[in-house]
Amino acid sequence: MAGTQYRGSEIKDVNQFMEDAAGLESEREKEIGQHIGYRYDVNLVPDYDRLTPYLKEYMEVMGWDDLNWLEDIHMGYEDGKPAVFDRNINGWVRVPDSVALPDNQQDRDMIAREMLLKFQMSDRHPLVTLRKAYMKF
Amino acid sequence: MAGVSDAELKGMSQEERVKALGMTTEQLTGKSMYIEFDPDATERFTYPWAPDVDFNKRTEIDTDEMTSTEVNDEIRAKMNEGYGSIVLKNPRGKHSLGVGILNKLNLIIEGSTGYFGVGLIDGPNVRVNGRVGWSCGENMMSGTVVIEKNAGSTFGAAIRGGDLVCKGSVGSRTGIDMKGGTIIVGGDTGALSGFMMQRGRMVVCGNAGKNLGDSMYDGTIYIGGEIQSLGVDAIEAELTDLDKAWLTRKLTQYGMVPEGGVGHFKKIVAGKMLWNYDNLEPNEKKLIL
Numbered sequence: 001m002a003g004t005q006y007r008g009s010e011i012k013d014v015n016q017f018m019e020d021a022a023g024l025e026s027e028r029e030k031e032i033g034q035h036i037g038y039r040y041d042v043n044l045v046p047d048y049d050r051l052t053p054y055l056k057e058y059m060e061v062m063g064w065d066d067l068n069w070l071e072d073i074h075m076g077y078e079d080g081k082p083a084v085f086d087r088n089i090n091g092w093v094r095v096p097d098s099v100a101l102p103d104n105q106q107d108r109d110m111i112a113r114e115m116l117l118k119f120q121m122s123d124r125h126p127l128v129t130l131r132k133a134y135m136k137f
Numbered sequence: 138m139a140g141v142s143d144a145e146l147k148g149m150s151q152e153e154r155v156k157a158l159g160m161t162t163e164q165l166t167g168k169s170m171y172i173e174f175d176p177d178a179t180e181r182f183t184y185p186w187a188p189d190v191d192f193n194k195r196t197e198i199d200t201d202e203m204t205s206t207e208v209n210d211e212i213r214a215k216m217n218e219g220y221g222s223i224v225l226k227n228p229r230g231k232h233s234l235g236v237g238i239l240n241k242l243n244l245i246i247e248g249s250t251g252y253f254g255v256g257l258i259d260g261p262n263v264r265v266n267g268r269v270g271w272s273c274g275e276n277m278m279s280g281t282v283v284i285e286k287n288a289g290s291t292f293g294a295a296i297r298g299g300d301l302v303c304k305g306s307v308g309s310r311t312g313i314d315m316k317g318g319t320i321i322v323g324g325d326t327g328a329l330s331g332f333m334m335q336r337g338r339m340v341v342c343g344n345a346g347k348n349l350g351d352s353m354y355d356g357t358i359y360i361g362g363e364i365q366s367l368g369v370d371a372i373e374a375e376l377t378d379l380d381k382a383w384l385t386r387k388l389t390q391y392g393m394v395p396e397g398g399v400g401h402f403k404k405i406v407a408g409k410m411l412w413n414y415d416n417l418e419p420n421e422k423k424l425i426l
Contacts, residue, residue, distance in 0.1 A: 036412065042336050042355055045383050054180055061182040062241050062280075063192060063262050065390045069279035069298025072317040072336060084174075087278075087297060087317075094173045115174040121181035126172075128185055132146055133155045 011041060014105050021080030040074040040105065047106045054114050067113065075105070075112035084112040086119070089126050093119060183260070187240040190221035200234075201227040208234055216240060232270070235263060252289075255282055258299075271308070274301040277318065283391065290327065293320040296337065302391050309346060312339045315356065323393050329368065331358050331405070340384065340402075342395060350405045354412075358405040359384060361395060372408040380404055 010025070017023050023035040046067055059067065075082055076092070082101060083092040095101075095115065102108055119125055141157045149157060183189075196215055200208045208225065212235065215223050222243040228234055232251035235244055235258070242261035246254075249267030259278035264285070271289040274282050279299040290308030293301040298318040309327030312320045317337045328346035331339055334353040344362035351368020358371075359380070367373075384399040395401075 038355075043357060045379065057180075058182050062260065063243065064281065066386075068281070068300065069318065071319075072298055089172075091172070094171065096173050096176055099174075099176055115176075115178075117182075118178040118180060119174055121184060122175070122178050123185050124175070125185075129158055129160065131186060132143075133158050133160055134151065 011039070014103060014108070017077035018080050018082065021077075039077045042072070042074070044074065044105065044109070046071055046109065050106050050110050052110050052114050055110065055117075058117060070113040070117065073109065073113045073116055075101075075108040082108070084116045086116060088120060183240055187260075188217045188219065190216050190219055190240065190242060192221040192241075192243055194220045195222035195224070196220045197224040197226055199226045200231065201229065205231045205233045209236060212238065212242075212244070216242060228267075230270070235261075249286070258282075268305070269303075273303075274299075277301060279318075287324070292322075292326075293318070296320065300387075300390075302393075304391075304393065306343065311341075312337070315339070319387060321387065321391060321393065325362065328365075331356070331371070332368065334358070334407075338383075338387075340387065342388075342393060350407070352411060353405075353407045355407055355409075359399075359402045360405065361399075361402050364403065364405075367405065370408040370411045371405050374404045374406045376400075376402055376404045 017039045023039065024030050029036055055067065073084065076085055077083060078092040078094065082095040084095065086093050099111065146154050146157065198208065198211050208231065212223055221241065224245045224247060225234065226247050228246050228248040228250050230249050230251045233253045234246065234250045235255040236253060237257045238261045239259040240261065244261050244263045246265045249269065250265060251270040252272055253275060254269045254273045255263050256272065256275040258280050261280045263280065263282040266285050268286040269284050269288045272291045272294050273284065273288050274292065274296060275294045277293065277296045277299050281300045282302065284303040287305035288303040288307040290310050291313055292303060292307040292311045293315060295314045295316065296312065296318045297316045300319045300321065302321040304323040306324030307322050307326050309329055310332055311322065311326045311330040312334060313332045314335070315337045316335045319337060320339045322341045322343070325343035326341045326345050329348045329351055330345055331350040331353055334350060334356040336356045338356065339358045341359070342361040345360050345364045347365045348368035349364050350358050350371030353371055381399050384402060385394060388394040388399065
């Protein structure tokens with residue numbers, strides 16, 4: 001797919017934004033003091049050979065031939081820590097230190113999908129409280 | 138929060154519920170939340186409030202004499218009874234049919250729908266045997282939607298996830314402001330398709346109208362036919378083997394692979410020359426200093 005056509009820093013290494021949380025590279029980024037662009041390749045398509053059993057079962061339960069919305073989920077990085085963006089709370093959710101990270105982005109993305117899915121479907125997700133407060137029906 | 142029962146919440150006004158749940162004091166600004174995943178979280182596949190439905194349990198709703206609200210209420214009632222496959226008969230172009238379904242479900246609409254059909258959905262697989270009006274699948278979060286005939290304008294506006302498929306042609310502003318997911322069009326698409334697209338993928342097997350991908354921020358558009366004109370900052374990129382493999386896989390899922398394959402598709406991406414919204418402040422500061 002489109003790949004890493006960033007105007008700011010290029011993604012060169014899977015650990016880049018864990019080792020360098022600021023991630024400032026180009027002159028423009030240094031001038032404004034912030035990283036430009038996503039900290040992962042938004043156009044990276046999943047490698048279906050790396051599916052986890054849980055994700056396989058999720059596809060079956062939902063009646064989908066592929067990962068559907070989870071194709072757009074990737075492991076990103078917040079303040080030098082691995083994290084996943086949860087669109088339902090418009091914020092990052094961190095991956096605990098106890099989770100061992102694989103050495104490639106494809107496997108990390110599968111972990112990100114699995115953790116996000118379990119979190120969204122759990123009772124501790126903020127959406128559960130939001131629903132109680134605001135549900136109309 | 139733990140001290141408030143569901144029964145007590147039901148008896149409260151919305152404002153009272155919000156206060157009782159402590160939400161007015163909670164900060165909802167991304168980083169300040171610092172939520173961490175639980176590695177031992179239970180494996181579930183649907184939201185905690187979603188009813189357990191069975192795809193093999195099927196029912197029909199004759200919508201002829203019903204309002205859109207009544208139809209949508211009935212869909213929810215059927216899901217609560219465990220029906221996982223629901224057929225809507227005689228939709229007769231009603232607006233807003235099947236909106237807000239946040240669960241797995243097979244929804245078959247036998248006929249055509251009006252505006253805002255199956256918007257705001259998160260999970261269901263929908264098939265529409267007829268046509269759909271404006272803004273079909275708007276703000277769709279996940280699931281699949283397949284339209285057998287044509288669709289109106291703003292098809293898949295602000296879609297965030299899932300597959301939205303129209304086997305016919307669609308109007309203008311297809312995928313405007315899309316933030317994820319996949320839109321597939323078997324025929325042609327109108328002007329300003331992919332306007333302000335931020336993420337996701339759009340595949341058009343036919344032609345595209347004027348200003349394709351205008352002001353797109355990211356994402357990818359594939360066009361099998363002719364492009365009348367590209368919009369501001371939309372540029373053609375090389376179609377790689379990875380692109381071809383993805384296109385073939387995705388189009389095969391819906392039986393829409395062109396006879397000659399996908400090698401002729403053009404790939405449009407953002408030139409990223411409009412990524413300058415942060416330019417003003419530092420430069421203006423310099424001028425002032």
